[in-house]
Amino acid sequence: HAAEAQRTDLMTITRHVLNEQGRHPESRGDFTILLSHIVLGCKFVASAVNKAGLAKLIGLAGDTNGEEQKKLDVLSNEVFVKALVSSGRTCVLVSEENEEAIIVDAPLRGNHEFDKIMIFGIYMIKDKDNVTLDDVLQPGTDMLAAGYCMYGSSCTLVLSTGNGVNGFTLDPSLGEFILTHPNIKIPNRGKIYSVNEGNAKNWDAPTAKFVEKCKFPQDGSPSKSLRYIGSMVADVHRTLLYGGIFLYPADQKSPNGKLRVLYEVFPMSFLMEQAGGQAFTGKQRALELVPRKIHDRSPIFLGSYDDVEDIKALYASES
Ligand code: AHM
Numbered sequence: 513h514a515a516e517a518q519r520t521d522l523m524t525i526t527r528h529v530l531n532e533q534g535r536h537p538e539s540r541g542d543f544t545i546l547l548s549h550i551v552l553g554c555k556f557v558a559s560a561v562n563k564a565g566l567a568k569l570i571g572l573a574g575d576t577n578g579e580e581q582k583k584l585d586v587l588s589n590e591v592f593v594k595a596l597v598s599s600g601r602t603c604v605l606v607s608e609e610n611e612e613a614i615i616v617d618a619p620l621r622g623n624h625e626f627d628k629i630m631i632f633g634i635y636m637i638k639d640k641d642n643v644t645l646d647d648v649l650q651p652g653t654d655m656l657a658a659g660y661c662m663y664g665s666s667c668t669l670v671l672s673t674g675n676g677v678n679g680f681t682l683d684p685s686l687g688e689f690i691l692t693h694p695n696i697k698i699p700n701r702g703k704i705y706s707v708n709e710g711n712a713k714n715w716d717a718p719t720a721k722f723v724e725k726c727k728f729p730q731d732g733s734p735s736k737s738l739r740y741i742g743s744m745v746a747d748v749h750r751t752l753l754y755g756g757i758f759l760y761p762a763d764q765k766s767p768n769g770k771l772r773v774l775y776e777v778f779p780m781s782f783l784m785e786q787a788g789g790q791a792f793t794g795k796q797r798a799l800e801l802v803p804r805k806i807h808d809r810s811p812i813f814l815g816s817y818d819d820v821e822d823i824k825a826l827y828a829s830e831s
Contacts, residue, residue, distance in 0.1 A: 523691035525551060525669065525680045532673055542601045542622060543634075543657070543673070549599035550632060550659075551669070551689060553592040558667035558682055560584060585609060603637040604648050606774055606806045613806050615643050630745050631660040633779040648774065648806055652799030658779035660745050670696070670749065672786040677752070693753075698789040701818040702755025705736045706747045714763035718794070718826035722759075725822070744771060748780050748814070752787055757815035757823070762794060769811035773803045777812045790820035794827055 529547050533539045561584070589609040596602045597614075601622030605614040616622075621640045634657045637647050659671035667682035669689050679693025705726040712720065726736040736756065741747050744758075751758045760769045771777050781791030781798040791798035791814035801810055813823045 522686075522688070523694075525671070525689040525691070528678060528680075528691055529673070532675060535675070546596070546599050546601040546622065546634070547657075547671075549595040549601070550592075553588070553595045554661040554667065554669055554689075555682065555687065556591045556595075557584075557588045557661070558663050558684075560587065561663045561667075603640050603643050604645075606648050608772060608775060608807075611807075613645060613648055630662070631658075631775055631779045633658040633775065633782065645806070649803050651802045652773075652778035652781055655778060655782050655799070658782040660748070660779065660783075662745050662749055668692075668749070670752070670783065672783050674786065677783055677787045696752060696787050698752055698784065698787040698816055699755030700788075700816055702751070702757065702816040703734070703736055704739050704751070704754065704756030705819075706738070706740050706751060706756065706758040707760070708740060708742065709738070711761075711763050711765075714765050715761060716763070716794075718823065718830050719759065719761040719763075721826050722823045744776055744780065748783075751815045752783065752789075755816045755819075757813060757819040759813045759823070760811065761813070762811040766809070768809040771809060771812055773801055773808045773810045774806055777801070777810050781812070781814055784814045788817060789815050790817050790824075792820050792824055792827075794823075 526544065526548060529544050533541065533544060586609065589607055593605060593607070593610075593614060596605060597616050597620055599622065600620050603616050603621045605616070618641075621643070633652075633655050635647070635650055635654055636656055637643065657671065657673040659669060661667065661669045669680045669682070670693070671678055671680065677696040678691060679696055680689035681692040682688070683690050705723065707723060709723070712723070715723075729735055739747070739750060747758050760771050762769050777791075777798055778801075784791045785799065791812060793801060794811045794813065798810065798812060798814065813820055
């Protein structure tokens with residue numbers, strides 16, 4: 513009976529967000545409108561990825577790989593920017609593909625800020641008649657919502673509006689994202705660590721010690737498995753669902769790590785916390801960072817609560 517109900521009672525992402533909106537009687541539906549434009553961008557990219565064909569995407573087509581992939585990135589970025597601007601609900605947009613922040617023309621302005629395509633974070637603007645870069649340089653704790661979309665054999669959109677984390681899968685025949693992973697909670701401890709170990713020679717002592725412990729635990733616990741795809745969305749998605757830790761630490765060559773605060777570190781940290789995990793920079797809670805420039809980077813350790821506790825302890829004993 514329950515299975516039947518699941519098949520016929522479809523919780524689409526729009527229905528889900530409208531339900532959540534019911535908790536905020538003051539809301540005017542702006543977020544729902546904004547989200548429907550994000551969803552449109554995700555559907556466009558999902559369809560473009562399918563059309564691009566596997567061979568080109570994974571580089572089997574030889575030296576055109578970088579080119580082709582870039583084209584898709586650029587195209588997707590354009591679709592998102594146009595969809596978001598036309599939603600009339602955004603004010604400032606920041607994306608890896610755009611050197612400068614995009615300030616939306618006054619007549620089309622809404623109350624939100626928006627970052628990046630695969631991974632996104634949304635903030636409320638302070639004053640839409642007086643938009644400055646400071647509106648974008650807010651700490652992650654101010655974020656209203658965050659999510660990411662993962663494109664592959666199926667397309668998954670993971671979203672938090674500050675009330676837990678939910679996962680939706682695109683049903684291509686319906687053209688709708690359906691709730692398939694309600695209320696995602698990350699296990700308190702995981703069996704996987706995820707890092708680019710090729711950078712090990714440049715790591716600082718706490719990171720090196722942490723990874724050593726993953727492989728050779730001294731407390732009788734089993735050693736962890738290494739899984740690293742090298743795509744933050746994919747590595748964080750697995751971490752969120754199965755637990756463990758994802759790290760992109762600082763190293764001697766990159767003292768601030770690699771990942772970008774506004775559109776990589778913040779949204780993923782927000783989702784981790786909302787799922788019961790933690791996100792740490794090596795110095796502080798990641799969401800409490802205050803970025804100084806729109807493309808700032810930060811080291812990041814995020815995932816299962818207890819696994820992040822371990823790295824925090826190592827940094828604390830260092831100082
Ligand atoms: P990019 O700034 O070139 O898009 O790189 C970001 C990506 C992340 O998705 C991923 O976590 C990381 O780079 C992997 O980096 P590395 O190849 O150094 O391990």
